[in-house]
Amino acid sequence: MRSLISTTDLAAALAGPAGDRPVVLDVRWRLTGPPGAESYRDGHLPGAVFTDLDHVLAAEPGEGGRHPLPDPVDLQRDLRAAGVRDGGPVVVYDDADGSVAARAWWLLRWAGHDDVAVLDGGYAAWTTDGHEVDTEPARPEPGDIEVRPGGMPVLDADEAAALARDGLLLDARAAARYTGETEPVDPRAGHIPGAVNAPFAGHTTADGRWHTPEELADRFAGLGLRPGEPVGAYCGSGVTASSVVLALEIAGHPGAGLYAGSWSHWSRNPDRPAATGDLPG
Known part of the structure; x- marks a missing residue:
């Protein structure tokens, strides 16, 4: 695989x-x-x-x-x-x-x-790379996939908060949203206390190709990830954080948790704290 x-x-x-x-x-x-x-x-x-x-x-x-x-x-x-x-x-x-x-x-x-x-x-x-493209819509034969949920770990809000305290929770959003300088989409600005900023744009080169496993491993080590440490990711709505999970797997850290609701879920509840600034908080 x-x-x-x-x-x-x-x-x-x-x-x-x-x-x-x-x-x-x-x-x-x-x-x-x-x-x-x-x-x-x-x-x-x-x-x-x-x-x-x-x-x-x-x-x-x-x-x-x-x-x-x-x-x-x-x-x-x-x-x-x-x-x-x-x-x-x-x-x-x-x-x-x-x-x-x-x-x-x-x-x-x-x-x-x-x-x-x-x-x-x-x-x-x-x-x-010179490969051909098509403009005709595909008409595939129906498949027979059986969806069996649970193949990847999913975090809820409490589990994400605990991971930020006891492991490493990575925030995939751009720095300005992490720090709380701006929030163009969700109810409140800031980040989950204890989360470390790891913008998803850092996983690929300027032309959209993924960095090597060694480069990604160095990136996550620089963000404080230790071998065997539990790690998870979130973003605005659970989309770009998926690229953190993929990058972690490429780097040799498979099975990272995804907070699927991410900040769009966390920030809906005014009782959940929000940290601001450059530091995890």
Whole structure:
């Protein structure tokens, strides 16, 4: 099982026997638009199925946050419609820093599906490396995946707070949101007391390709992660924090917890404390 796949290896897999080809999910999404579906129509990897973050990879916003985990029944239906086969390979990609693709990777792993990888560098790397694109929408054969929740650890608010005290809780948001200087989306500014800022943008290079395992291991060591220490991550709504979990796995620290509700859930409750400034608090 590998968490990343190169454009060369994916192209070879797509050219292989039909029964062995991976299902490819296009999960392009942007907080301020344009919609990923428009980008998909303009061009996508051959056979890729557009998979919407807001309607497939998350439930409706509410008490659980802005991108709560989808209902397993709904997720199974949507993944089957996308052609995902039980035990079959899946590759996911976006067109930015890999964080939305990491959400899809994490969600499939949470659902008990281990054979899933993120395309290193995403759509930009695919086109830069000279591989063909398509504009025809995919019409996959229905899959038979069985969603079995629990494949990845999920933290609730109390568990996240405890991890910030007794282990290492990483906040994947940009520094200005961590410090409380700005909060453009959620009810309050600041961070979970004790959390350490680890902006998700630090996992990839300027062209969206992931740093090496050694570079990521050095990054997390610099953030204070000790071998064997319990570690988890959160962000604004549980999307970009998935890239922290993926980066930790690449760096040799698998099984990190994800606070799925993240700050959009934490900040809804005025009784939960909020720290501000550069220090964990």
